[in-house]
Amino acid sequence: MPKGETKRRPRTRAALLQAALETFAEYGFRAAAIEQICERAGYTRGAFYSNFSSKEELFLALFDAHSERVVRRMTELVDSIDTEDLTVQALVDVLCEIEPAERDWYLVTTEFTLHAIRDRQAAWVLAQHDARLRAQLARALTDHLARAGRTLTVDADELARLLIAIREGGLAQSYVEPDQLPPGRLERRFLEPLLTALTTESRTP
The missing domain is CATH 1.10.10 (Arc Repressor Mutant, subunit A)
Structure with a gap:
């Protein structure tokens, strides 16, 4: 070449x-x-x-790039917080960051998900990319919570599934009713008690 x-x-x-x-x-x-x-x-x-090779491959490249960008941005924001100031609420504030450009991505990924539900092969491929995103998110959450003095009492992958579901479900409602429910409001209200309930205080040596 x-x-x-x-x-x-x-x-x-x-x-x-x-x-x-x-x-x-x-x-x-x-x-x-x-x-x-x-x-x-x-x-x-x-x-x-x-x-x-196709529009599907192009979408999956977009999916991976977006996933890496979101996890990297979350890690950068958490790393910028001093350890003594890193609480569950501070971590929630980072998780609730929604950029204005996220609306376009939400439209694209939602439609492809519907396509995948109808197409078994597309569903299988999308599931592999979803799994990689959850693995990245699960590792990041476990590490960030540890810095905040908390240890998960549930499976990290399942928690990642739940957080993704909350985010996507909240965005769906926010984009339909933006005046009544600004993006991130539900997460800011409910994630702190949820994460506190699903973690325990880490033991210090």
């Missing part, structure tokens, strides 16, 4: 990912055409197929 192509490939891929997110959010995953994504990104179909 020529050196110029090697250097261009990450930029091409990044442009296609961003264009796909915008196109999926605007038209929907099923209705969006590869040609629309290419046109928005400023690349040809050949460039698309040199990076992705």
Whole structure:
């Protein structure tokens, strides 16, 4: 592969990912055409197929990038808190951070989830990516709670499932009724007592 192509490939891929997110959010995953994504990104179909084999593979790349970004952002915010100030409530405040751009991602991932429910193969593949996200989240939660002096009394993977369900369910209601339920409000009200009930104070040596 020529050196110029090697250097261009990450930029091409990044442009296609961003264009796909915008196109999926605007038209929907099923209705969006590869040609629309290419046109928005400023690349040809050949460039698309040199990076992705299908819209499904493109979505899953978006999914992984978004998951890594969310977990990394959460870890950075928690790490910026002094250990003596890191309480369960402080951790909850980090978990409740919802960026304005999250709405587009919510639209895209919700539609793909519905697609996966109807398609057994898509469901199997999505489940593998979901599992990787939960593993990252479970590790981060366990580590952050330990810094806050708390130890989980439940399975970390199951807790990650619950937190994802709460976040996605809360966002669904918030995007339908934004004036009545701003994003993150339910989590701010209920996650602190929930996490306290599902953890115990760590023993000090």
